Amino acid sequence: MTAPLQSDTVLLPERIANLLGLSGVLGDVVGGLLGAFLIANLLLVQTAVAGPWAKRKITAAFTDRIAVNRIGPFGLLIIVADAVRLLSKELVVPEHVDRPAWDLGPIVIPFSALLGFAVIPMGSGIHLADPETGLAFAFAAASIASLGLVMMGYASNNKYSLLGGLRAIAANLAYEIPLIITAASVVIFTGSLQMSEIVAAQTEPLLTVAGVTIPxxxxxVNPFAFVLFVVANLAEVGRNPFDIPEAPTEIVAGYQTEYSSVLFVLIYLGEFIHIFLGGAIAATLFLGGPAGPGPESLGFIWFVAKIWAFYFFTQWMRSAIPRLRVDQFLDVGWKGMLVLSFANLVLTAIIVGVIA
Structure with a gap:
């Protein structure tokens, strides 16, 4: 297994500042900006692969079809082609939109997801910040996207967009609470909201079976909580059976109906960065973060593999499971997930209390 990530590990901004020979406030500012730029670009490259190319390839594999395969090797240059095609389209602005909110909505969504990655430990010193309330910060940053959904739905001056925005907020309310409550059960185990402490708590061996050590x-430790978290996460990122916020067969394209060109690209980009953020939080809370076999230098590779595994799972669900009706969707959230998440929290508290 990779070495434990301790709370006193040198963070990425400090590493960059030391490499450049800077110190003090200047070192903090330059290191922070360059570190954020590096991590943001790593995520954007992965998102560029996930959206135009991997999504099509995975869906085609599940539905027995042929995906993109003619533009470049394995169809990879479809990434460039789609970028040029979308960004070169005319930006059509409908009449009577609330222009400031209409413009800002698509910017808020990818920004909130990128902000959440600021506290995610990715291994091998790739960690921007490690505050004591890191987990709360990640959830707070991710929830900013709800503001963008409301802005887009309201400002578009379109009843379908408004319905899509309202459905998206209903989804977030119904499943974000169980998501956070389930995460709180992990906090009970670790006694900390600090991401590095949560990862470090998972480095000890659990048991050994036939010579194989299970971390x-x-x-x-709590597979029930893990399943609850993954299901709630599917709803948060809008994947089947919980993709009712868009529901193109019912409300055209939901909150993004009136968007085109670069603003549509930002919405599309934000959607996939949020999927990766959901996978990153799940990996940090339940799968040891960057931990895995081999030396510590492989930590980032293991972390990327875990978030891509979550991405693969979301696309699998998208191809295999039909969409719930909106009433079923809300019933599962409020009457099912919420009750189960509280039951898991209470049971975890009792078990930890007895063991302690």
Whole structure:
């Protein structure tokens, strides 16, 4: 297993500042900006692969079809082609939109997801910040996207967009609470909201079976909480059976109906960065973060593999499971997930209290 990530590990901005020979406030500012730029670009490259190319390839594999395969090797240059095609389209602005809110909505969504990655430990010193309330910060940053959905739905001056925005907020309310409550059960185990402490708590061995050591990942310690978190996460990122916020067969394209060109690209980009953020939080809370076999230098590779595994799972669900009706969707959230998440929290508190 990779070495434990301790709370006193040198963070990426500090590493960059030391490399450049800077110190003090100047070192903090330059290191922070360059570190944020590096991580943002790593995520944007992965999102560029996930959206135009991997999504099509995975869906085609599940539905027995042929995906993009003619533009470049394995169809990879479809990424460039789609970028040029979308960005070169005319930006059509409908009449009577609330222009400031209409413009800002698509910017808020990818920004909130990128902001959440600021506290995610990715291994090998790739960690921007490690505040004591890191987990709360990640959820708070991700929830900013709800503001963008409301802005887009309201400002578009379109009843379908408004319905899509309202459905998106209903989804977030119904499933964000169970998501956070389930994450709180991990906090009970670790006694900390600090991301590095949560990862470090999962580095101890849980048990050894036939010479194979199983790590103390919380997915093994509390698999029920892990399943709850993954299901709630599917709803948060809008994947089947919980993709009712868009529901193109019912409300055209939901909150993004009136968007084109670069603003549509930002919405599309934000959607996939949020999927990766959901996978990153799940990996940090339940799968040991960057931990995995081999030396510590492989931590980032293991982390990327875990978030891509979550991405693959969301696309699998998108191809395999039909969409719920909006009433079923809300019933599952409020009457099912919420009750189960509270039951898991209480049971975890009792078990930890007895063991302690």
């Amino acid at each position: 103390q990942w919380f997915a093994f």
